[in-house]
Amino acid sequence: MSRQGTKLKKQNRLKELWRRYRKNPAAMIGLAFVLILIACVLFGDVIAPYKTATGQNIRARLQGPSAAHFFGTDEFGRDVFARVVHGARASLALGVMTTLVALSVGGVLGAVAGYFGGRIDDIIMRLMDVLTSIPSLLLSLAIVSALGAGIRNLIIAITISRVPAFVRIVRSAVLSIVDQEFIEAAKAGGTSDTRIIVRHVIPNAVGPIIVQATMSISMLILQAAGLSFLGMGVQPPRPEWGAMLNDAREFMRVAPHLMIFPGMAIVLSALSFNLMGDGLRDALDPKLKS
Amino acid sequence: MAEKSKELLRVDDLAIIYKTDLETVHAVNGITFSLERGRTLGLVGETGAGKTTTALALLRLLPERIGIVTGGSIRFDGEDLMSLPPTEMRKIRGNRISMIFQDPMTSLNPVLTVGDQIAEALVLHGEGEKARDKVVQAKVDEVLSLVGIPPTRKNEYPHQFSGGMKQRVVIAIALACEPDLLIADEPTTALDVTIQAQVLKMMRDLKERLDTSMILITHDLGVVACTCDDVAVMYAGKIIECGTREDLFREGRHHPYTVGLFGSIPDIHSETTRLSPIGGLMPDPTNLPPGCSFSPRCPRCMEICRTTEPPETTDGTHKILCHLYGEGGRSR
Amino acid sequence: MHRYVMKRLILIIPILLGVSFIVFFITALTPGDPATLILGTGAELEAIDALNRELGYDKPFFIRYARYIYDLVVNQDMGRSYRSQMPVSEIVLRRAPTSVLIAFNGMLCACIIGIPLGVLSAVKQYSATDTMSTTTAMFFAAVPSFWLGMMLMYIFSLKLGWLPSNGVDSWRHYILPMFAIGLPFAAHQLRFTRSTMLESVRQDYIRTARAKGASEHTVIWKHALKNALLPVITITGINFGGLLGGAMITETVYSIPGLGMLLVSSIKMKDVPVVMGTTLFLAVFFCLIMLAVDLMYAFVDPRIKAKYTR
Numbered sequence: 017m018s019r020q021g022t023k024l025k026k027q028n029r030l031k032e033l034w035r036r037y038r039k040n041p042a043a044m045i046g047l048a049f050v051l052i053l054i055a056c057v058l059f060g061d062v063i064a065p066y067k068t069a070t071g072q073n074i075r076a077r078l079q080g081p082s083a084a085h086f087f088g089t090d091e092f093g094r095d096v097f098a099r100v101v102h103g104a105r106a107s108l109a110l111g112v113m114t115t116l117v118a119l120s121v122g123g124v125l126g127a128v129a130g131y132f133g134g135r136i137d138d139i140i141m142r143l144m145d146v147l148t149s150i151p152s153l154l155l156s157l158a159i160v161s162a163l164g165a166g167i168r169n170l171i172i173a174i175t176i177s178r179v180p181a182f183v184r185i186v187r188s189a190v191l192s193i194v195d196q197e198f199i200e201a202a203k204a205g206g207t208s209d210t211r212i213i214v215r216h217v218i219p220n221a222v223g224p225i226i227v228q229a230t231m232s233i234s235m236l237i238l239q240a241a242g243l244s245f246l247g248m249g250v251q252p253p254r255p256e257w258g259a260m261l262n263d264a265r266e267f268m269r270v271a272p273h274l275m276i277f278p279g280m281a282i283v284l285s286a287l288s289f290n291l292m293g294d295g296l297r298d299a300l301d302p303k304l305k306s
Numbered sequence: 307m308a309e310k311s312k313e314l315l316r317v318d319d320l321a322i323i324y325k326t327d328l329e330t331v332h333a334v335n336g337i338t339f340s341l342e343r344g345r346t347l348g349l350v351g352e353t354g355a356g357k358t359t360t361a362l363a364l365l366r367l368l369p370e371r372i373g374i375v376t377g378g379s380i381r382f383d384g385e386d387l388m389s390l391p392p393t394e395m396r397k398i399r400g401n402r403i404s405m406i407f408q409d410p411m412t413s414l415n416p417v418l419t420v421g422d423q424i425a426e427a428l429v430l431h432g433e434g435e436k437a438r439d440k441v442v443q444a445k446v447d448e449v450l451s452l453v454g455i456p457p458t459r460k461n462e463y464p465h466q467f468s469g470g471m472k473q474r475v476v477i478a479i480a481l482a483c484e485p486d487l488l489i490a491d492e493p494t495t496a497l498d499v500t501i502q503a504q505v506l507k508m509m510r511d512l513k514e515r516l517d518t519s520m521i522l523i524t525h526d527l528g529v530v531a532c533t534c535d536d537v538a539v540m541y542a543g544k545i546i547e548c549g550t551r552e553d554l555f556r557e558g559r560h561h562p563y564t565v566g567l568f569g570s571i572p573d574i575h576s577e578t579t580r581l582s583p584i585g586g587l588m589p590d591p592t593n594l595p596p597g598c599s600f601s602p603r604c605p606r607c608m609e610i611c612r613t614t615e616p617p618e619t620t621d622g623t624h625k626i627l628c629h630l631y632g633e634g635g636r637s638r
Numbered sequence: 639m640h641r642y643v644m645k646r647l648i649l650i651i652p653i654l655l656g657v658s659f660i661v662f663f664i665t666a667l668t669p670g671d672p673a674t675l676i677l678g679t680g681a682e683l684e685a686i687d688a689l690n691r692e693l694g695y696d697k698p699f700f701i702r703y704a705r706y707i708y709d710l711v712v713n714q715d716m717g718r719s720y721r722s723q724m725p726v727s728e729i730v731l732r733r734a735p736t737s738v739l740i741a742f743n744g745m746l747c748a749c750i751i752g753i754p755l756g757v758l759s760a761v762k763q764y765s766a767t768d769t770m771s772t773t774t775a776m777f778f779a780a781v782p783s784f785w786l787g788m789m790l791m792y793i794f795s796l797k798l799g800w801l802p803s804n805g806v807d808s809w810r811h812y813i814l815p816m817f818a819i820g821l822p823f824a825a826h827q828l829r830f831t832r833s834t835m836l837e838s839v840r841q842d843y844i845r846t847a848r849a850k851g852a853s854e855h856t857v858i859w860k861h862a863l864k865n866a867l868l869p870v871i872t873i874t875g876i877n878f879g880g881l882l883g884g885a886m887i888t889e890t891v892y893s894i895p896g897l898g899m900l901l902v903s904s905i906k907m908k909d910v911p912v913v914m915g916t917t918l919f920l921a922v923f924f925c926l927i928m929l930a931v932d933l934m935y936a937f938v939d940p941r942i943k944a945k946y947t948r
Binding site: 042142143145146147148149150151152153154155157158159160161162163164234238239241242245246247248258261264265268269272275276279282283284285286287290291 | 652653654656657660661664665666667668669776777779780781782784785788789791792796879880882883884886887890891901902905906908913917920921924925928
Binding site: 365367396397398399400401404405407409412413414415416417418419423426427430431463465476479480 | 841842843845846847848849850851852853856861864865868938939940941
């Protein structure tokens with residue numbers, strides 16, 4: 017009975033959230049573009065066959081945009097539109113996967129640090145201080161170089177560089193909740209620490225964390241693109257936006273479309289996740305709206 | 307004519323709303339009161355009754371775009387405050403009308419010294435060219451010692467002062483230009499009880515010495531009893547009862563809300579086993595009930611209360627807004 | 639104050655030890671041994687083993703790390719590049735000024751554009767200026783600096799021919815990188831300044847200032863801004879880390895011979911000593927910037943200042 021009740025309450029809260037989110041046109045544009053990105057990942061082959069993204073055709077190289085090739089062709093005669101569509105897979109995977117992994121690892125560490133405090137908190141936070149004193153791109157660069165280039169290693173590298181940020185966010189969210197009286201009450205009632213964290217602390221910290229995670233996706237898409245641009249990420253011939261931009265440098269003068277379209281794709285993805293994050297923040301806490 | 311110059315402030319039928327995208331809050335709904343020179347008016351009521359809103363309106367400091375005066379007039383020393391241009395209004399703020407805010411902890415700017423913050427008010431109102439001028443600094447010293455802070459502490463920052471001392475600084479800022487009217491918005495609520503008494507006594511003495519009129523906003527009837535000459539009780543944006551202190555504290559005819567308010571104070575002399583709080587909550591100001599807004603909580607509510615707004619009953623200086631005494635008074 | 643600075647400088651040491659350990663550990667994971675890299679895969683096995691022994695590569699990881707730190711601290715020696723056999727400190731210090739200059743230019747650009755516009759759009763909230771600048775900022779916050787660098791190069795060097803596209807021969811070469819690195823961070827600065835400014839304007843002491851009769855101008859520029867600047871200073875320091883990363887990549891775009899290009903090429907060549915040296919230098923640089931930020935904070939905020947001077 018009570019479980020059903022809480023379920024219902026949760027549904028109403030989500031409905032209310034969606035009602036407020038819907039009112040924000042910028043956030044809706046962001047959501048729409050994110051859905052397009054997801055469609056590119058799921059139905060990439062329907063939109064543009066993967067073969068045209070990787071198949072070389074020397075006779076049709078470096079063509080400008082046309083009806084046959086919306087975004088033109090690259091130096092191997094590959095269709096840039098198809099490459100941009102299929103590049104979404106790498107970018108979205110990188111942005112979302114790394115955020116999720118970093119969030120889980122950082123979330124556990126942050127919750128432990130914030131909830132228990134004292135020595136554990138000290139040790140975890142000093143470790144994070146060390147990690148954050150290397151600019152995150154530098155850190156992931158070093159890690160990728162050690163592990164070798166490739167999409168899996170890129171995910172590991174970016175995740176490690178992002179963990180400290182999530183530890184901080186979750187820790188401060190937990191700290192602000194742990195002080196409140198209902199936690200005292202739960203403790204006094206003999207509830208175990210794990211249960212308090214899972215049942216009380218996390219649900220109450222979830223709002224700001226979701227917002228941060230959404231924003232983080234956009235940041236990590238940019239970072240992944242940067243590393244791929246340096247040749248540390250996705251390896252050819254697999255299409256990836258950052259790597260495409262690196263290839264485009266040589267042909268900047270004759271084929272500027274090679275750099276314009278993948279670049280716009282990066283910007284739009286990062287932008288739409290930011291818009292979504294802003295919209296979620298406003299919808300979660302209308303008072304903060306400025 | 308002689309009587310008119312005694313009157314410092316006259317508020318007529320003032321109405322204020324807060325308008326946001328989501329809702330419209332009817333904060334003040336047509337209040338009328340006046341204040342004579344040298345007297346203290348106590349504005350009493352629960353949180354959300356519209357006391358602070360009224361005070362902010364007097365200084366025209368309602369939040370921009372959101373707080374809107376929808377009707378009525380405010381005359382200060384014969385001048386219509388509502389129609390003054392902003393630059394003229396600024397000359398009145400802090401100079402002729404000052405305000406002390408509720409929370410001394412947040413009312414001072416943390417990055418400026420207290421001396422600078424007092425000097426700013428003086429410089430703004432032509433007491434000197436710059437904060438560093440000898441005249442200004444001498445005046446700062448004077449004001450600080452007036453509120454009982456050693457002038458040597460003027461170069462310290464707010465975080466170096468305790469709550470009570472901060473409130474003294476806030477009062478010093480308000481009194482620096484010797485205003486004609488001082489509005490004090492719950493000046494002691496955020497302070498410890500012992501400090502409360504000190505600050506109140508100091509304010510009373512200063513008022514005497516500078517011959518200032520004062521509006522004291524509070525929900526503490528004890529404070530009213532020992533500080534105010536006149537009292538106005540506010541409920542849901544209306545003054546439901548007003549008069550002299552004697553009118554209010556004397557046995558006799560009162561608004562049921564006032565009775566409830568007084569009944570909420572524990573009395574050590576009577577042998578009651580439990581307090582008698584007023585049941586229920588203040589009505590939702592976005593959706594006020596028809597008729598008397600106190601009717602849903604009123605123990606003596608009648609049929610007419612739910613449909614018709616109550617008339618004003620006047621007995622000398624004592625005015626009550628209630629159907630109970632409607633027969634004897636004249637309805638508006 | 640001096641004591642505080644000393645304390646903070648000493649606190650950098652464990653952080654640097656941590657950083658060096660992490661980087662050393664990461665580079666130790668890199669497959670391949672130094673002698674093969676120096677002598678080439680064609681070299682004789684004995685020669686390779688001998689050189690590896692000479693470089694101490696046959697020792698366990700912790701011994702090698704301890705020796706690296708010992709050399710660094712006692713002999714101020716960061717080893718030699720596997721590639722060029724030049725001392726690492728020399729290579730890094732020769733390239734550092736260019737990178738530092740580029741990063742500072744970018745930061746300057748970000749602050750000069752971002753902070754005043756942020757204040758302006760907060761003060762004129764909901765106005766056309768506000769909408770314009772927040773929308774533009776929203777866009778630029780999503781632009782990677784290396785792509786912005788390419789676009790700027792395409793427009794201003796290749797199409798218009800106003801500015802040079804490569805190298806660092808004159809001050810004009812620094813203009814495009816400055817904007818490429820600075821504009822995305824100007825967007826971050828703008829958004830953050832705006833929101834802290836709006837927060838600051840809502841505070842009680844702003845109402846006190848208004849109640850004193852202060853003009854809007856005084857209220858904004860004297861009372862609100864000074865308080866809003868505190869968080870802005872902090873975020874500027876934190877942003878500097880991200881900006882440094884962006885600058886490293888952007889160096890590749892403009893072929894700027896700085897630490898970024900050095901790091902990328904050394905990583906590709908597995909030139910471990912140079913990677914170590916460059917990373918350590920950047921970490922020291924970043925730590926010093928954060929220290930400077932903290933000191934600036936204390937300078938503006940009397941509450942913190944009091945804590946430090948005590």
